[in-house]
Amino acid sequence: MSGQSAAYTLASPIRPRRRARAGEALLADALDREARAPLGRIAVVVRLSRLPPPGARPYHRRIARALLEDCAQRHGGQVFRLAGGDLVLLAPPVEVGMPASGALALPALLVRLLQPEGDTSPGAEEPIAEAIHLVAGHARLRALLDAAPPDDDTAPDDDTPDDPPDDAPHAPPGAASAGEAPDRRTRPRNIFAGRQPKPPSVEASTMAVATLAALPTGDIAALLQLQTAAHLPARFAPPATPLRAVHRALRIVPALLAAHLAAADRRTSLPGAAPAGLPAERLGGLPADPWLRQHLAQGLAAALVTLLRQSWGSATPLDATPRRGMPTMLIALPPAVVNSPGFAAFAALFPRPELAANSAGTLPPAMLSVAISMAEASADPAGFAAARTRLHDAGMALVLDGISHHALLLARPEALGPDLVALAWSSALPRLTEERRDAIAAAVQRIGPARVLLTEADTEAALLWGRAAGIQLFQGRHAEAMLAATRLMMCSGARGGAGPDGTMLPPCQLRSCAERATATTAAGRTGCTNPRLLDQGVPNPVHAVATTLPAITLHATAPGGSFA
Amino acid sequence: MTAVLLASRRPQSTRGSAASAEAARQLEALVHEAVSSGTARQALLLRLSTLPRALAQPHHLRLAVEALEPLTGADRARLFVLPNDDTIVVWRGPAAAALTDSLERLRTLFADARDSHSVGAITRHLGLPEEADILLAVIAASRQPPPPPRPATPRTPLDPPALAALEAALASADLSRFARRRPVCALTPGQGLKLAWEMRLFSLAELAETLAPDRDLRAAPWLHLRLTRMLDHRMMALLSAPQELNGAGAFGLALNIASILSPAFLRFDAALPARLRGHVVLALRPEDVLSDPPAFLFARGFAQTRGYRLLLAGITPATAGAFPPETTGIDHLELAWRPELATTTLAALGLTAPHTVLANIDSTAALDWARAQQIPLVTGTLVRPTR
Numbered sequence: 001m002s003g004q005s006a007a008y009t010l011a012s013p014i015r016p017r018r019r020a021r022a023g024e025a026l027l028a029d030a031l032d033r034e035a036r037a038p039l040g041r042i043a044v045v046v047r048l049s050r051l052p053p054p055g056a057r058p059y060h061r062r063i064a065r066a067l068l069e070d071c072a073q074r075h076g077g078q079v080f081r082l083a084g085g086d087l088v089l090l091a092p093p094v095e096v097g098m099p100a101s102g103a104l105a106l107p108a109l110l111v112r113l114l115q116p117e118g119d120t121s122p123g124a125e126e127p128i129a130e131a132i133h134l135v136a137g138h139a140r141l142r143a144l145l146d147a148a149p150p151d152d153d154t155a156p157d158d159d160t161p162d163d164p165p166d167d168a169p170h171a172p173p174g175a176a177s178a179g180e181a182p183d184r185r186t187r188p189r190n191i192f193a194g195r196q197p198k199p200p201s202v203e204a205s206t207m208a209v210a211t212l213a214a215l216p217t218g219d220i221a222a223l224l225q226l227q228t229a230a231h232l233p234a235r236f237a238p239p240a241t242p243l244r245a246v247h248r249a250l251r252i253v254p255a256l257l258a259a260h261l262a263a264a265d266r267r268t269s270l271p272g273a274a275p276a277g278l279p280a281e282r283l284g285g286l287p288a289d290p291w292l293r294q295h296l297a298q299g300l301a302a303a304l305v306t307l308l309r310q311s312w313g314s315a316t317p318l319d320a321t322p323r324r325g326m327p328t329m330l331i332a333l334p335p336a337v338v339n340s341p342g343f344a345a346f347a348a349l350f351p352r353p354e355l356a357a358n359s360a361g362t363l364p365p366a367m368l369s370v371a372i373s374m375a376e377a378s379a380d381p382a383g384f385a386a387a388r389t390r391l392h393d394a395g396m397a398l399v400l401d402g403i404s405h406h407a408l409l410l411a412r413p414e415a416l417g418p419d420l421v422a423l424a425w426s427s428a429l430p431r432l433t434e435e436r437r438d439a440i441a442a443a444v445q446r447i448g449p450a451r452v453l454l455t456e457a458d459t460e461a462a463l464l465w466g467r468a469a470g471i472q473l474f475q476g477r478h479a480e481a482m483l484a485a486t487r488l489m490m491c492s493g494a495r496g497g498a499g500p501d502g503t504m505l506p507p508c509q510l511r512s513c514a515e516r517a518t519a520t521t522a523a524g525r526t527g528c529t530n531p532r533l534l535d536q537g538v539p540n541p542v543h544a545v546a547t548t549l550p551a552i553t554l555h556a557t558a559p560g561g562s563f564a
Numbered sequence: 565m566t567a568v569l570l571a572s573r574r575p576q577s578t579r580g581s582a583a584s585a586e587a588a589r590q591l592e593a594l595v596h597e598a599v600s601s602g603t604a605r606q607a608l609l610l611r612l613s614t615l616p617r618a619l620a621q622p623h624h625l626r627l628a629v630e631a632l633e634p635l636t637g638a639d640r641a642r643l644f645v646l647p648n649d650d651t652i653v654v655w656r657g658p659a660a661a662a663l664t665d666s667l668e669r670l671r672t673l674f675a676d677a678r679d680s681h682s683v684g685a686i687t688r689h690l691g692l693p694e695e696a697d698i699l700l701a702v703i704a705a706s707r708q709p710p711p712p713p714r715p716a717t718p719r720t721p722l723d724p725p726a727l728a729a730l731e732a733a734l735a736s737a738d739l740s741r742f743a744r745r746r747p748v749c750a751l752t753p754g755q756g757l758k759l760a761w762e763m764r765l766f767s768l769a770e771l772a773e774t775l776a777p778d779r780d781l782r783a784a785p786w787l788h789l790r791l792t793r794m795l796d797h798r799m800m801a802l803l804s805a806p807q808e809l810n811g812a813g814a815f816g817l818a819l820n821i822a823s824i825l826s827p828a829f830l831r832f833d834a835a836l837p838a839r840l841r842g843h844v845v846l847a848l849r850p851e852d853v854l855s856d857p858p859a860f861l862f863a864r865g866f867a868q869t870r871g872y873r874l875l876l877a878g879i880t881p882a883t884a885g886a887f888p889p890e891t892t893g894i895d896h897l898e899l900a901w902r903p904e905l906a907t908t909t910l911a912a913l914g915l916t917a918p919h920t921v922l923a924n925i926d927s928t929a930a931l932d933w934a935r936a937q938q939i940p941l942v943t944g945t946l947v948r949p950t951r
Contacts (some may be wrong), residue, residue, distance in 0.1 A: 063866055066830050111868060116861040206724035213724075240711035291790035292724070292853050296784065323620060336785075374886075378850035381880040390712070406857030411850075411890050415885030415914060439891075 023080035023088065024145050030090055034134040040093035043141060044068065046129045049084040051114060052428065056085055064110060064129075074104040082144070091131075107131050112504065117409070119438050123422065189416055208291050211264050212257060213299040217306045224304075224520040225258040226317060228327060228455060228537040229475035230483050232467070243486050245327040245471055245537020246453075247369050250318075250520070251307075252300055258286055276469050294334075294376070301337045309346045318521050322350065322367050325535050330369035330399065334376045335383035337388060347394045363454030366397035371422065374413055388417060399453065405429055409439055414447045422453045425462040427474065445470050479513075484514035486538045493529035569654040584647040588703050591644040595699050596717055596948040598692040599931060600749075600757035600833060605656050605692040608635060608663065610670075613706070614686055619674075625649055631669035634662040646706035650697065654692070663689065669769040670905050698933060721783030726776065733775050742766045742774075748816065748845075748921060751934055756950035761814035761845055761943055764803065766795050766922060771881050785817040789820075789851075797822035804835040812837075816845035818877060824863040840927065842871040847898065849878050850887055852857055864893055881905060887916030898923045901930040901944065910937045 027043070034041060046064050048056040068089040077091040091103035095306045108131035131416055132140055139164045215223075231244040287293055307330070311318035320329040337343055350367040370391055377384040378399065391398050401422035408411075413421045423444075432440065444452055449470030456474030466474060488494045488508060496507040504529060516525045517534045525531050533539065571917045582788060594678065598605050612625055629643075629651055636643055638659035644652045687715075689700060702773075722730070744767050749757035768791075772781045782789045796819050803817075823829060824846065836844065845865055853860045853876070867874060875896040876887055881904065889897060898921040901907075906929055910917055922934045925944025934942050 033926055057859075059822075059862065062827065062830070063825065063862075113862055113865040113869070128672065206728045209724040289790060291786045291793075294786040295724070295784060296791075373854075375851040375854040377856060378878070378883055378886070379789075381878075381882040385882040402854065404857060406861065407854055408862070408888075410857055411854065412886050412888060412891075 008117050017235045019317050020444040023082045026078070026080050027082070027090070027141065028086055028145055031138060031145075032132060035138065041134045042091050042103055042131050043137070044071075044089040044091060044092060044111055044129065045113075045144065046087040046089075048114075048128075049086050049125065050128055058419055061085060061087070061116060066116070067106065067110065071103055071106055073241060077103065087142075104131055108239050117406070117432065126340075136305065136382075137390070153300075159524050162293070171327070206287070206292065206466060208261055208287055209296045209299075211261065212296055212543075214297050215260070215303065216301075216496070217303050217310070218298065219260075220303050220307055221318065222253075222518055223252055223260065225251050225253045225518045227251055227475055228480060228483055228517055228522055229274075229330075229473060230480075230537070232463075232472055232474065234449075234470065234472055243482060243538055245483060246475075247328045247330040247366075248535075248537070249330040249332075249371075250304070250473060251332070252297075252304075256288060261286065296331075298336065299336045301331075301333045302340065302342060304331060305340075305342050307335065309349065310341075311348075312349050316522065317525070320368060326535060328366050329371050330371060332371040332373070332401065334370060335380050336389040338370060338387035339383055343390075347390075347396070350394065350396075352395070355485050364550075366419075367378050367395045369397040369399050369420075371399040371401040373405065374400050374411065374416065377416055384416070401455065405432070405440060409436060410442045412443075412446070413450075418451075420451050420453050420473070421447050422455045423471075425458070427459075430461065430465055441469060444471065480514045480517060481510060484510050484517065487533055489514055491530050491533055505529065569605045581647070583650035583824065585707075586648050587644040588640075588706055589650060591654070592700065592703050593648070593831060593948075594642070595692065595703075596946075597950065599696045599946060600929060600948065600950040602693060602756075604660070605651055605654055607654045607665075607690040608632065608666065609690060609699065609702060610651040611686045611687040611688070613646075613835070620649070624673075627673055628670065631673055632666050632853075634665035634669070635659060638662050640932045644704065648706040650702055650706050650929075652702075660877075660933055671865065682772060683825070693931075694928050700946065718850055719778055719780040721777070722779045722781050722783065722787045724787065726779055727784075727790065730776050730779070730791065734771075734791075734794050734798070739766055739795075740802065741770070742771045743802065745815075747947060747949055748941055749947050749949050750940060751891065751931075751942050752940075753935070759949035761816050761843070761942070763816040763818065763847070764799060765818060768792075768795070768917060771795075781938065789849075791817075793820050797826070797828045800828045800832040804832045804837075807842060809835075809837055812840065814840070814845070816847055816875065818847040818849075821859050821863045822849060825859065825866055828868075834929055835852060839918075842873075843853070844871075845873045845875050845896070847875040847877045848894075850883065853887075853892070859905045868893075877923070881913055889913070890918045892918075895919070896921050896944075900924045900927070903927075903929070906933055910939070941949070 020168070033039075033516040046068070048060060048064065065079060065081075066106065068087055068442040069267075071077065072079050072089060073089070075087055075091060080088050081087055084481075089103060089106070094102065094104055105125065107129040111127055111265060134141065227249045229246040229249060231246045254443050287296070308318060308329070313319060313321055322328060322333075327550040333343070344492075356523050357391065372384065372386075372387065380471050388398055398417075398423050400416055400418035402424075403411075403413055403422060404424050405426050405428065407507065408423060429440070437450040439519055450472055451473060452463060452469075452471045453473040454471050455475045457466065457479050459476075459478055462476060463474060463478050488510060491508070493505075494508040494513070496505045499505045508527075512527065513534075516528045517537070525534060585916075594605075597603070601773045604727060610628060610630055612620065614640040615624070629645065632651065632653050634645060635653045635655065638653075641655035641659075643651055643750060644654070646652070664948045667683065667687065670687065674683055688698075692699070738887045744765055746763040746765065748760050751757060768781065768788075772779065781791070782827035788847060796817075799817060800823070805943070819829075848860075864874060873895040874893075875898055876892065876894045877898040879887065879897050880901045881899075881902060883896075884899060887894070887897065889895070897915060897919050900917065901922055901924045918940065920937075920939045921941040921943060922930065922937075923943050925931055925942050925946050927946065930944065931942065931946060
């Protein structure tokens, strides 16, 4: 006995690879035949092209197709793919009055799998999967054929082997709606979210990790960016209750890392110039594999600590020395790095923690803030517990990050005892189903709204959503723009005039002030006559800032620019 | 009793013999039986392997074993001589007089020894099942070959080029000899331990020792995780082979989420015998869930549609409250035993008994805690199903 039941055979031994246009021809032919002699057949349509950004990933296609093919094997029928990646199962007639099974049961299953959190796509008129009778739904199926793009080579084939390396998110160009950041899948640490059109080979990926891990500490400074987070009190009514800079988050910029790899590629492509140990093939960008990226992040984090130790007291943007009236530095470190001798040497530079409560009462009087991703904490619970104790004893704040709204719906980050929980903004948040919205609101209340930091707050929509949820801490381009707008109003040098070396400087713009605040080198601040104010974020305390929330919108930043 | 007869006829050391290996196996089974059924027994352990060479002559060993004779008359007494000559008598019920008699004979035997070895140093009176872990450790130690010479240089952490080489080696290596099974048992009061499912896994420690002896895999945890992806595929391929699952019972697989969403899983699923559908547990890791929650949600829905149960492994007291089953939608949470758990309760950790599997059970204290907390499923070195 084979022990195998046809009812459970999911992987079809026959995997016809039809070109996209062939799918349209088959459906058109079936529609014509049905019009001539109705058989009562039905079509199960799976609109994978309608999945919200970043769109259908290879596993969506693979498993949706496997489920359709399984049904076709059991109950008869034929599966094909339309241009654009949508799938169709053409199934034989189903008896009227029978309970939903076979092809008729598939749409509900597929909807549940593909949209586990409900339909969050804007303007959802048609479900992601549905069964349509060929006769009754003739017009709609015709419309489906007419709507299909003329040809589509961008949709990955569902047979594409993607493991390893893993599924890289594939998003159609222009998938992000105007004014909104793309809804990125939040990876742990979330610093290497860049997409690759084609994942590089395993060897190239591992070599890329090795190349970046071998970066001299000094070169790392060129890959960094500072992002200042803002505190907006619950009753934000300037000038009585001011905007405050919370921390300066030091981030590694993936685009700059990728550029470094590209430069290494160019060097190795010169005849006889390949450094020992590097492959002849191109490195191919940052690794797509999440675990390789984590390994890379861990190596870079250790180097970052060394860099900050070397920059101690240097009065450069990378000086983490805590000073009264200045926001603390925030760095993302894995538990293993926090527990390393290198971090101990860095922590020893800080003064003993002050126990006095800070005036705002929203943050402990932190010497330094350290962000640990929840995934890293879960992977190394003992290391995380030790790191938490070490940070606490040193008067440093623990920020738990790498938490998307999906993660917040699944897990309870507050159980890990952080000082702050960093929730990544997503444009899907305002569109969640009511049940999910309530669950997110409950999670924010459970954590305590004052202990939630909304990261990736790049847009006004993010800020407004956060404010409505009771959140007071924001990090992202929009928060930076608010801080820059405040600086422009307070800064004596913002009107331009003679610089320190006698040259005439133009008046400062919102964008230039915001960009200078992100710079980690003196060169990045060229043109600013008040760098101390850049370090501060905003004068602390601020008493007279005549800004209102809707008045500040940052239009000037383009994706891929230095703000990316 | 066979074991007693064996001992009384034994003129000299049986070090390493097939009979002593069988004695070790029988004693191990007896200890596991005591643990799973909770039956009280007593044992006298005689650590003859620790005697100095001058005192470990064959006639010394024979006399020492003969000194235990009073105890072998106790209720259901059995005597076991392990491969390293350590000797154990196990009995039920009171036998205080026999115990005193045996200890007195031993004292007399070693009274003339100039060495400082006292009888107290080589004997130990144990209670089962409470001190089962001590006996199991003695059995394990008795089987160990002499420790291999330590490598001259410390092992270096796994790095990406070494990982690439290791993956290449793994791709063609025959991994079937590294395949292992670890029982997960249902702990039902009064019924001992019943096999719930067997985890099918590769012994990564042995694999690394064979394929990359100079590398420390644990020192690079993310690269180690990356390696598990390839092992997932090899395991799924192994189990998809014809006949492989013939006669198999419920089993569990530790998989990456990406592996569940791969073509290899579809092949494995297609090859799964129908009678095992609904009896396979997929163990996931929390860092994998958090790395890509949308992929997890999709994989969860797909796996549960196909009848798989899901388990979240690697939960410790520090992370216990972070993954509530009602929001993760996971069937089982595998909590790793730590001695500090003895002073707390499941409820204090934010966990509920019906969903919990207590893992890493290596002591009776762990098993007692599982019983006290009414944890339904247990696994670890001390956990063997009751025969």
